[in-house]
Amino acid sequence: MTSSKPKSVQTMKPETAAKKLGVLFSATPAEFQAGVVSRDELNALQAKPPAWLVELRRNGPHPKQVVAAKLGVSISGLLRNGITEPLTTAEIDALKAENPAWLEHERSVQADARKEALRLKQRES
Known part of the structure; x- marks a missing residue:
């Protein structure tokens, strides 16, 4: 019998995610700053950025x-x-x-x- 471990979810600090997204962490929304960001969430933010991310990338x-x-x-x-x-x-x-x-x-x-x-x-x- 082989036991398969559940795949662990890779997470990162919101500061790291902001850096990967190319935006200033202190300018991100409070809810983004408050939690951790999973790899899947980061990929989703990159694939379909919300309005706040588009605005930060455009205007800083x-x-x-x-x-x-x-x-x-x-x-x-x-x-x-x-x-x-x-x-x-x-x-x-x-x-x-x-x-x-x-x-x-x-x-x-x-x-x-x-x-x-x-x-x-x-x-x-």
Whole structure:
């Protein structure tokens, strides 16, 4: 006889789920913040996002990794230039339109880092 164990449900903290969803945890609804999120629930949120998730992804506030990606810079580049708080999409768009010298510099630093990473990867192959 073989005994089959019931499959355990994989859960995660809501902070982890928010990170995987690409949204700022503190901006999520209280009911999301209060419990745990199962893998199935996370998959459902990704497949068919509720209105609050769509709104957060569209307008923010965005976590630093999303801000950095939208600006084309590294998280370190944001910090070096005093961007330590989450930004909304409108604030990111305003920064892009203003295109301050630090943003141009950090974009070139990021581009150089990507080129170097690609060169090293090609060298390893």
